[in-house]
Amino acid sequence: MRIPVTIALWWLALGPNSLAPQFEYMQLDVPNAVFTRPFAVNAAGQIVGVYRDSRSVQHGFLREPDDTYTTLDYPNAIFTNAAGINARGEIVGRWTDANGINHPYLRTRQGRYASIDPALPCVAGTRPTVAHGINDIGEITGRCFDAAFKELGWLRYRDGTFTILDKPDYLTVDAWIANNRGLVGGDYTDVAGFVHGYLWTDVTGFLTVDVANNQTGIRGINERGDVTGVYGNGVSRYHGFLLRDGVFTVIDYPGSIDNGPGAGTLFINDSGLMVGGFIDANGREHGFIARECPPAGC
Secondary structure, three states, X not given: OEOOHHHHHHHHHHOOOOOXXXXXXXXXXXXXXXXXXXXEEOOOOOEEEEEEOOXXXXXXXXXXXXXXXXXXXXXXXXXXXXXXXXXXXXXXXXXXXXXXXXXXXXXXXXXXXXXXXXXXXXXXXXXXXXXXXXXXXXXXXXXXXXXXXXXXXXXXXXXXXXXXXXXXXXXXXXXXEEOOOOOEEEEEEOOOOOEEEEEEXXXXXXXXXXXXOOEEEEEEEOOOOOEEEEEEOOOOOOEEEEEEOOEEEEEOOOOOOEXXXXXXXXXXXOOOOEEEEEEOOOOOEEEEEEEEXXXXXX
């Protein structure tokens, strides 16, 4: 099954889509950071991500709605990012130990950290085992690698058990986000090396979601069914996108030269607030917040 995003792009090519919402944008930078990359926003407007300081050390961050920041470092880690946050303030991400081995973690709202390495066939190693997202009931999504170095998606349930997301004819699978109803989004690579977006449930399996003939990755799903992600042809710039009620909208920070694939991790919360990343004309990476304009306009 293929969701007809191509039709939305066909209309976009003919001219501006009058049904598409309009957005106002605000740049987001951790103070004194060399680069800032947001990864997620929760219902309260708290934002998490990763930044690099002036010594080229990378840290996770938590931004509050009042624009105050907290640095997040897993104890004794040489690298930490913060990739997901739910309505309860629980945060997930990745940390790297002194031996260069990567682990996913869960941070409680009280600030306690715990590693949550997925079970076999996942194998901890130097290739990043990552936690990408956490929903409001505590289900966590991420990726790992097996003993043959194949990339696998995973879903960790609240009771600590895991489901592996994979198909034999996929070269890679990455699970980025799950909403509270068990709908998972991410991307997979086919045998030709082409990257597709997907939606998955334990009933339907994988449903491919591609933006026209572009490589696509799903990054955000909220409870009303809005889908966000990135797309591009692998040669020129990448773009963020929002798919809402069958209407497709490009989400690119004004004046940016690229919105992906690394920088353009576009996420959305239940009120429709989006966060993402972009690269400016000088090649520097920043975050941004996108808010939908009221009916009267911005």
